[in-house]
Amino acid sequence: MTNSSKSTLSRVIAVLAVLVLALVPVIGSRAMVQDLFMVLTLLVLALNWNMLAGFAGLVSVGQQAFVGIGAYAMFGGVILWGWDPLPAILLGGVAAMLLSLPIAFFTFRLNGAYFAIGTWVSAEIVRLSMAQWKALGGGTGTSLPKGTTKEMIGVAQIKELLGVSSSAASDALTYWLALTLAVVTLLVGYLFLRSRMGLGLQAIRDNVEAARSVGVDPLRLKALVFVLTAFGTGLCGALLFIQITRVSPDAAFSVVDWTAFVIFITVIGGIGTLPGPVVGVLVFYILQRVLADYGTVYLIVLGLIGIVIMLFARKGLWGMFTEKTGIELLPLRHRSLQHRPSQRSGN
C-alpha cells in the first residue's frame, strides 16, 4: 500500500469514527454519552491549546480564564437576561474573545516562561473578579434555574425522536454540540494551518528574524491565534457548564481541569501535530476506563506517560506513528506546482 492510499484509508476511518460517535446517543447508554461528552470537550480544549502552544509557540497555562468567562457569560445570559442556553454558548465565545484582547495586551509583552506565568496570573485575576459577581453567587457560585436544560431549544424534538426522558435528551443535545464543536475545531484548525497564516506560523517557528524579513508580522499572527483560540475555548467552557449546570469560580477557572489535563493530553498525543490531541484524548479516555477502579491512579499513570513522552518522543505518539509509517492524516505540506498534474486530490 502506498503512503497516499494509507492516508486515504485513515481518512475513511476518521469519517466512520465520527459517524459512530454521532450514533452514541441513539445506541449507547446515558453514562457513555456523559463520559464521551467530557472527552469531546477536553478534545476541543486540547485542539485549541495545541494550536496556541504547538503551532503559535504561545505556551499558555491560563486557558481556564476563557473556559471560566465562557461559563459565566453563558450563566449571565440565562439567569440575568433569560436567554436560552444555546445562543448563550455564543455569548460565552464572544466574551472569551473580548477578554483575550486585554490579556494579550498584557501578556504579549512577556516571553517564554514569563508569558506562561502572565497568562496564569491573568486567569487568577479574572477568577477573583468573577467571585465578586454577586448576581451569579459570588464566591460560592450558582446553579442554572431548575428545568433550564430540559427546556432548551431542540430538547423536545430529540426527546420525541429518541423516545427518552428530557434529561437524557438534553445530554444527547450537548453531546452532539460537543461532537460538532470538536469536528469543526479540527477542520478549521486544518484549514487555518493550510492557509498563508499557517505557513507564516511555521516560518516564525523556524526562524523569527527571517520571517520578519520576508514580511511576516509575528505579533499580529500570534495575536490572531490567541483571540481565535480564546473564542473556541470560551464556546467550549459555556457548553461544558450547560452540562454541569452549576458554576463557581473555583470550578470554572480550574487550572487543573481546563489546562493541566489538556496539556498532558496534547503532549502525549503529539504537540504541534494536528491529530495529536485526538490521539492524546483517546489515551486519556482508555486509561480512565481501565484504571477507573483505582481512584486517581490513572492521573499518576497519565503524568508518568506524559513525562516519558516529553523525554523520549517530543512529537508524541502521533509523531512517532507518522515517523514509522509515513501516514499523514492531515498533511500541511504545500506541494510545488510541478507535482500538480499527478496529484489528483485538490488540496
Add this chain to the structure above:
Amino acid sequence: MSLLTLDHVSKSFGALKVTDAVSFEVAPGEALGIIGPNGAGKSTLFNLITGNIAPDEGRVLFDGVDVTRKPPMSRVAAGIGRSFQIPQPFTHLSVFENLLVAANFGGGHHGHHAGEFCMDILDRTGLAGVADATSGGLSLLQRKRLELARAMATSPKLILLDEIAGGLTEAECGALIDTIKSIHAEGTAIIWIEHVLHALTSVVERLMVLNFGKMLMIGEPDEVMASPEVKEIYLGIEV
C-alpha cells in the same frame, strides 16, 4: 527622486562604531556594489536598511517615506527584499514553501498565481529540482541560492544581496551573474555586497567602499578601484 536615501546613519555596538555617519542614495533600478574588508560594517549597513537593526542616529528613507522607525515587515511590504549572509532558511519548510511565505506575505501574491510566481523564480535560480525538498537538508551553496530566490519572491523594488557568490565554480558564478543581470533588467534596484570582484563589476554601475564603518568612496567601479586608498585596503582582503 531617489529610491533609497541614507542620511548620516550611525550605529555602535558598545564602544565599536560599526556604521559611521553613512549617507548615500540609490536611484530606482540602479545597481550598487559594496566592498570592504571583513568587519567593515557591510552586513550591518544592510540590517540598518532592512530594519533588523535600529540606527543610533540618522534617517533611512525609502520611496520618499521615512522608514527609520518601521519594522522589517513593513519595509518588505514597501519593497525592500534581502538575503542573509549566513543563510536563514525556514528549515522545516520545503524550498517551495520558503518562497511561498515570502510571496504571500512580503510580495502580496495570493492563491494559484503565487505558486506560479514562485515556480518561475525557482527555475531562474536553478532550484526547481529541489522544490519539494526540505530546506534544512540543502547544501550551503543551495542555501545561498535559496536566500536569493526568497528575496526575489518578496517582489522587491530594491534587493539586497549579501555575499552570495563565494565558493562558486566559474560556471556557477556565470549563471548567478546572469540571474542577477536579469533581475536588474526588470528594473529592480540592487545593492550587492561581494568579495568576488569580477562578478560584482560585471553587474553594478557604482561601487561603494566601506572601511571601519565609514564610507570611503562611492563612484564608477573603474575610478574607485583605481584610487590608491582603495588599492591599499583592498590588497588587505585579497590575500
